[in-house]
Amino acid sequence: MVTATRPAVAARGAVGQDCGMSSTAAPAxxxxxxxxxxxxxxxxxxxxxxxxxxxxxxxxxxxxxxxxVNGVDPRPAYTEAEGLGLDAPAPEGLPDGWDPLSAQTTQGDGAVTLRVGYQTPSGGGMQYVAGDGLAEEILVAELRDGPRPTGAVTLDGREWMSYLTVDGNPALVYTDESMTLVVHGDASMAELEAFAKALG
Incomplete structure (x- = not known):
């Protein structure tokens, strides 16, 4: 008995069309x-x-x-220095803005040294040093090696020597038979001179 062959299935696309369906995806x-x-x-x-x-x-x-500014009273340090034989001059008549931040007196090898640190009116830092030791030793201790002298200046009767340190900071130095005074720091030379004048 011969079996009738069914017609080939139409292409999937055609079947989809016949069923009312579309194979095209919705656009994104x-x-x-x-x-x-x-x-x-x-x-x-x-x-x-x-x-x-x-x-x-x-x-x-x-x-x-x-x-x-956390200031200090430097007067006890001056009193201590005087008691040890160093009559260091103290500044008088400094205007507002000069704030002492540190003050100490030390003694060693027969020498007395007073150090007072200030903040200047411009906000710079300045160190005032008075000592009765050898001037050369004080200069090396304070200005280190190689300060360059830049001339002499007379301030209120004292003749100071001005220097420029290796760090580029100005310094003033006064020396007599009894003591050496040093004023130095990253303040301006004008401020150093104003302080030196106040020492009388």
Whole structure:
């Protein structure tokens, strides 16, 4: 008995068409080009980084700008030096803004040394040193090796020698038979001269 052969199945596409179905996928929503988002993303990233950095520097400036100076009273150091035989002159009539930050008197090898550190009106640092030891030793201890002399200047009756240290800072030195006075630091020469004048 001969079996009748069924017709070949139509192509899948054709069957889909016959059933009212479509094999075409729904079009995807158009996406924005990456190039359009890139500048905006960079701005946002920079803002995320710069905002905390700016806040840090604002806070730092606030904390450091109006901090009171922790000053000291240098008079006990002068009194101690005088008791050890060093009658070091003290500044008189300094205007506001000269703040003593440290003061000490030391004795060693038969020599007495007074050191008083100041913050100047401009915010610089200055060291006033008076000693009855050898002038050469005091200069090496305070100005180190190689200070360059830049000339002599007379201030309120005393003749000081001006120097420029190896660090580029100015210094004034006065020497007589009884003691050596040194004024130096990262303050301006004008401020050093004002202090030296106040020593009388």
């Amino acid at each position: 929503a158009p996406s924005r080009p990456r190039g359009d988002r890139r500048p905006r993303d960079m701005v946002i990233s920079l803002a995320v980084l710069l905002v905390p950095i700016g806040a840090f520097f604002l806070l730092w400036g606030f904390l450091t700008s109006d901090q009171p």
